[in-house]
Amino acid sequence: MGSVTDDEVIRKRLLIDGDGAGDDRRINLLLKTFTKWCNSPGTPEESFTQYQRMLGTLAQCEFSLGKTLMVYDMNLREMENYGTIYSNIEQNITSAHEKIAECKKEIQRAKRVRKNRQEYDALAKVIQNHPNRHETLKQLEALDKELQQLSNIKENVDAKLELRKKQFHVLLSTIQELQQTLENDEKLDTDENNQQSPSGSAE
Amino acid sequence: MGPVELLHMSVFSQSFSPCGRFLAAGNNYGEIAIFSLCAALSPDTSEAGRKPVLTFSAHDGPVFCLESFGGHLLSAGDGSVSAWNWAELIKKNVKAVWTRRPEYKASMEIPEINAMVINPRDNSVVFGGGDNNVHILDLEHGVFKSVFRGHTDYVHCLSVREREGEVLSGSEDGAVRIWDTRTSQCVHCVEVHKYQKCARPQFGKWISCLTTDSDWMLCGGGPSLSLWHLRSLTPTSVFALSGCQRRATFYQDMILAVGQGPTVSHCLLGGQVKAQIPCTPNNINSLELNTNSAEHQVLTVAGSSQFVDVFTNVSYRAFSLCF
Numbered sequence: 001m002g003s004v005t006d007d008e009v010i011r012k013r014l015l016i017d018g019d020g021a022g023d024d025r026r027i028n029l030l031l032k033t034f035t036k037w038c039n040s041p042g043t044p045e046e047s048f049t050q051y052q053r054m055l056g057t058l059a060q061c062e063f064s065l066g067k068t069l070m071v072y073d074m075n076l077r078e079m080e081n082y083g084t085i086y087s088n089i090e091q092n093i094t095s096a097h098e099k100i101a102e103c104k105k106e107i108q109r110a111k112r113v114r115k116n117r118q119e120y121d122a123l124a125k126v127i128q129n130h131p132n133r134h135e136t137l138k139q140l141e142a143l144d145k146e147l148q149q150l151s152n153i154k155e156n157v158d159a160k161l162e163l164r165k166k167q168f169h170v171l172l173s174t175i176q177e178l179q180q181t182l183e184n185d186e187k188l189d190t191d192e193n194n195q196q197s198p199s200g201s202a203e
Numbered sequence: 204m205g206p207v208e209l210l211h212m213s214v215f216s217q218s219f220s221p222c223g224r225f226l227a228a229g230n231n232y233g234e235i236a237i238f239s240l241c242a243a244l245s246p247d248t249s250e251a252g253r254k255p256v257l258t259f260s261a262h263d264g265p266v267f268c269l270e271s272f273g274g275h276l277l278s279a280g281d282g283s284v285s286a287w288n289w290a291e292l293i294k295k296n297v298k299a300v301w302t303r304r305p306e307y308k309a310s311m312e313i314p315e316i317n318a319m320v321i322n323p324r325d326n327s328v329v330f331g332g333g334d335n336n337v338h339i340l341d342l343e344h345g346v347f348k349s350v351f352r353g354h355t356d357y358v359h360c361l362s363v364r365e366r367e368g369e370v371l372s373g374s375e376d377g378a379v380r381i382w383d384t385r386t387s388q389c390v391h392c393v394e395v396h397k398y399q400k401c402a403r404p405q406f407g408k409w410i411s412c413l414t415t416d417s418d419w420m421l422c423g424g425g426p427s428l429s430l431w432h433l434r435s436l437t438p439t440s441v442f443a444l445s446g447c448q449r450r451a452t453f454y455q456d457m458i459l460a461v462g463q464g465p466t467v468s469h470c471l472l473g474g475q476v477k478a479q480i481p482c483t484p485n486n487i488n489s490l491e492l493n494t495n496s497a498e499h500q501v502l503t504v505a506g507s508s509q510f511v512d513v514f515t516n517v518s519y520r521a522f523s524l525c526f
Contacts, residue, residue: 108455115456118472119419122439123432 023064030057204526208232212526214505217489218269218276220289223496225256226503227276227292228489228511229266230526234258235278237292238524240499243513253524259297261285268319270328273342275300277321277328282313284330284340305330305338305347318361322370325384329370331358337372337382351382353389359424360413364433371415377408379422381433393436400441401426412448412462421458423448428460430472440474450490454517459502461487467504469517483523484508 013024037050216229226238236255243252264281271277276287283304291298307314314333321328327348328340337351337358356375363370369390370382381391395401396408407425414421420431428442428451446463457477458470463486466479484506493501502514503524510523 111456115472118456121473122430126432126435126437126439 023061026057026061030054030061033057209509209526212509213265213488213507214484214509214511214526215265215267215280215488216269216278217491217503217505217511218271219491219493219495220276220293221271221274221495222289223493223499225289225293226491226493226511226524227269227271228505228524228526229261229269229278229280230509231265233260233262233264233266233280235261235266235269235276235287236526238511240493240496240501243522243524244499244501244515253522255524255526257292257295257297258526261287261299264315267315267317270319270321272321272323272328277319279316279319279330282307282315282332284316284319284328301345303340303345303347305340305350307334310334314357317357317359318372320361320363320370322363322365322368322384324363324365324368327384329361329363331361331372331374333357335374337361337370339370339384349384349387351380351387351389353380353382353392354378356409359409359411362413362415362420364415364417366417371413371420373410373413373422373424375409377410377425379410379413379420391436393431395422395426395429395438398426398429398438401429401438403427406447412451412460414451414453416453419453421451421453421460423451423460423462428470430458430474440472442468442470442474442476444468444470444476446486449486449488452490452492454492459490459517461490461504461506467502467514467517478518480514480517480519482506482512482520483510484512 033050033054037047037054040047040050042050211231213231214228215231218227219225220227224240226240227235228238229235236258238254239252239256242248242256245252261278262280262283262285266278266280268279269276271289274289276289276292278285278287283302285299285302287297288300304313316330316332318331319328322339326342328342330338330340332338335352335354335357337354338347339349339351340346341348351370351372354372354374354376355378358372358374360373361370362372364381368384370384371379372382373379377394377396379393379395380389381393382388383390394408395410396404402408403426409425410422411424412422412428415433418433420433422429422431423442423444424447428444428448429438430440430442431438442458442460444460444462448460448462450462451458451460456472458472460468460470465482465485465487467482467487467490468476469478469480470476482504484504485508487504487506489505491503493499493503500515501521502517503511504514505511509526511526512520512523515521
């Protein structure tokens with residue numbers, strides 16, 4: 001048991017080398033002063049002062065012990081603190097990743113919307129170049145009416161023309177008939193004359 | 204490959220693998236190079252990570268088009284189309300799964316294929332090329348099932364309007380034709396250069412850039428890059444970009460356009476040019492976005508240079524892969 005604890009002790013001593021040097025020395029000094037004080041004959045005032053000095057050294061050692069304990073507690077609490085901060089940051093990272101993915105999807109959506117808007121704009125430009133539909137309809141109606149009127153007029157004129165044609169036809173045919181009748185009458189007259197003269201000469 | 208060849212190299216086409224971890228690029232020497240995106244994008248990469256893991260000769264002529272579909276890489280350029288299996292290519296086993304050639308009318312030369320696009324709706328591939336026609340290859344049966352005739356000059360670019368099942372083709376004769384895949388008839392024909400606000404007579408009337416997202420169409424080339432509303436067939440916005448555009452694509456709420464000039468232009472649908480990002484090649488032929496993989500979402504740009512620029516964020520060039 002002695003050798004194991006010795007190794008432990010040596011290792012611990014080497015580890016806490018920096019700060020431990022002062023404390024180690026103090027404890028050794030205290031032990032030496034204690035043994036010297038126990039064995040020294042000296043006057044009561046000297047031994048009393050030495051006793052006080054030893055108490056002081058002891059108090060110093062206790063003080064440094066208390067300090068180290070507090071530092072240890074503080075370190076433990078710091079570790080916990082860092083642990084919570086670490087997990088916090090991890091959570092933030094994952095949520096940021098998710099947000100990035102969301103935003104990427106949003107961008108895609110927005111780009112599609114933008115593309116559609118641009119297509120509408122392009123079409124709208126072309127449509128604007130053509131005249132308004134109402135106006136064109138009105139123009140069409142007006143033209144239709146004109147067309148109707150003109151066709152009415154045409155019908156009337158046609159009817160008149162037909163009538164005139166028929167009347168002229170009647171007139172012309174009557175004239176021709178009259179001519180025929182007159183010619184026939186003339187022919188009859190000349191025939192009668194011819195018949196009379198040969199019969200007259202024959203007598 | 205000597206330094207002179209490298210200097211004269213142009214990369215015409217790119218395609219990402221179905222897993223999204225590899226990029227295939229085709230150049231004017233008929234080679235296809237496979238780059239590993241994992242190696243190139245990893246933080247501790249070196250120069251070797253930016254080089255191809257495999258380079259092989261695929262065609263006799265330039266590889267103008269590359270597309271990935273159904274685990275295969277389709278490449279076309281000199282009049283025929285070849286299919287390569289991606290899994291085999293990743294294992295560095297170079298062997299074409301099949302090669303087909305559309306039926307061309309008897310002529311002395313074999314016309315090149317300028318554009319190739321997949322129509323996933325009916326599992327077919329649409330080709331447009333030097334013979335002024337658009338050919339459809341049915342992937343299930345491996346036969347060319349229809350031909351759309353109507354253009355009077357060669358076809359530069361194609362696009363598929365998935366919702367309506369229509370194919371759009373832009374050609375040197377300045378017309379964008381919309382074909383119905385089932386009836387093989389030309390449903391609409393738009394002559395872009397006849398519209399005052401799009402036309403740029405100093406450049407010509409050819410259409411080299413065509414893309415659609417079923418409601419809207421972007422087309423450009425000789426005329427300025429313009430956004431069209433397909434249902435009314437009217438141009439709604441014209442983009443004031445100085446060069447002739449070769450590729451454009453809709454990306455989120457913007458339009459990315461590349462062509463003449465060493466820049467990728469970011470434009471808004473209203474017609475404003477928001478930004479012009481500088482790149483390595485002097486003229487850019489191809490622009491691809493990797494939508495197959497979540498962690499390698501990059502934009503790659505290639506053109507008249509042996510470097511393929513990689514953008515991890517569309518606003519700036521991250522690094523370049525080298526052929």
